[in-house]
Amino acid sequence: LTKDRYPNIKRGDYAELNQNHLDYFHGLLGQNRVLSDPSDCEMYNIDFIKGVRGYSQCVLKPQTTEEVSKILSFCNQHRLAVCPQGGNTGLVGGSVPVFDEIVLSTSLMNNIISIDNISGVVVCEAGCILESLDDVLREKGLMMPLDLGAKGSCNIGGNVSTNAGGLRLLRYGNLHGSVLGIEAVKANGDVIDCLSTLKKDNTGYHLKHLFIGSEGTLGIVTKVAVHGPSKPKSLNLALLGLHSFENILQTYERAKNDLSEILSSCEMMDERSLDVVTSHLKLKSPIGDFPFYMVVETSGSNEKHDEEKLNAFLEGVMSEGIVADGTVTNEPGKMRAIWDLRERITEGLLHDGYLFKYDISLPIKEFYSLVPKMKERLGSDASRVSGYGHIGDGNIHLNISVPEFSPDILKKVEPYVYELTSTYKGSISAEHGVGFRKPPYIHYSKSENAISLMKDLKKMMDPNGILNPYKVLPS
Ligand code: FAD
Ligand code: 2HG
Ligand code: ZN
Structure with a gap:
């Protein structure tokens, strides 16, 4: 797959896995935590959307920071390339090997170390599943500050490494704010302990930020300290139907003003996005058909107060004809x-x-403009051009569906879609990262000097380039 689509990528000058390497890993982890049977390795080689496929013959499952450190130190000495992997739900091909990189899976590093009920800080290992963490926190009156569709599989280490956004970024901000501390292992095996649980800590450079969103290219995140906000006592959810994108903008502005501190999520989807779940997954929508939909969530601490506010907001936008229909x-x-x-x-x-x-x-005003433009450009080549996403964060997910991959359609879409984004001064990757799919296009959103500094950082932290090669940085 990869070879056909990306003929310009050459395997780096890394060693090939041999029996001596395997013997070392067996000695360190035992037989069960080293997968080398091709059928066992298969699922670690294919990404969620089945767009990138590697052929790694070795998956390692460390349980401790010390084991991660020993693995990386060995790989660095022997020039073996490593692909860090959490829940493998990433959407830019960053979580799977491109060639034969060793997969380092954090799936067995899933202990919660501590939860402080008063400060709300949870300290845990990188392989904890987001939903499991959230479940445990909720029992204590807390919650995780992020939520996304992949919560049942994605790991907190993967979330941090991609700086995942999700459905409530509008309310709780991104992980650069919520992550208080990180423990990570550098390519040479050095453990960097920045696992502070303090909200305020201005002692020198804020090194943890290097690991947040660097997609496994600068180090392997082994532990994190995250601030968990209080679980809301009152929760309401509205699904709204709207006639135009202009109505979405008006509704978002009204939601911000009328709901203010209780607004916890503001999402949009067009009719072709909703059709995906009603047609393919047979889910039922509780309202009629409209060109656009919004999901608006409120969370607060007083049911009566929140309901009053929400009802006043809904009555306002509906009586003025901004929202056509809705259910709450x-x-x-x-x-x-x-x-x-x-x-x-x-x-x-x-x-x-x-x-x-x-x-x-x-x-925000241009939020939806790429969808009609791409629809017109592709005509009958595309079976679906849909747009949905985080209107409250100015982040749209544009998906173009075709019956099967075609290089001719790819040429019509890229780099045009990135050029357009750059014309509007947008970002070509709002939340999923750069991964394997976007390094050649990073310059549409980053200046030459910024890319050059990123390359310098990579060289300093991983001089042999063993960590997640072919990802993030353009060659
Ligand atoms: P993986 O996919 O395994 O890895 C992602 C990247 O991080 C890779 O580059 C990998 O090498 C690196 N990595 C993983 N673990 C570590 C570690 N411990 N140390 C260093 N590097 C590591 N993303 C959003 O931002 N918002 C959304 O709303 C959202 N919704 C999604 C919904 C669905 C249904 C799916 C499938 C994906 C969604 N995503 C979303 C994308 C994805 O889930 C997130 O990026 C998630 O944070 C990835 O976590 P993971 O554990 O699966 O990481
Ligand atoms: C979401 O917001 C995710 O649902 C996934 O970020 C977006 O699949 C996508 O395009
Ligand atoms: Zn998203």
């Missing part, structure tokens, strides 16, 4: 059903065939 609920089952309509679009899209997937930040 605080029943957990009904709220889950509405969230599924939004969260399962990624999964549903896979049923369309091959996907050209873009994750773009744009100035």
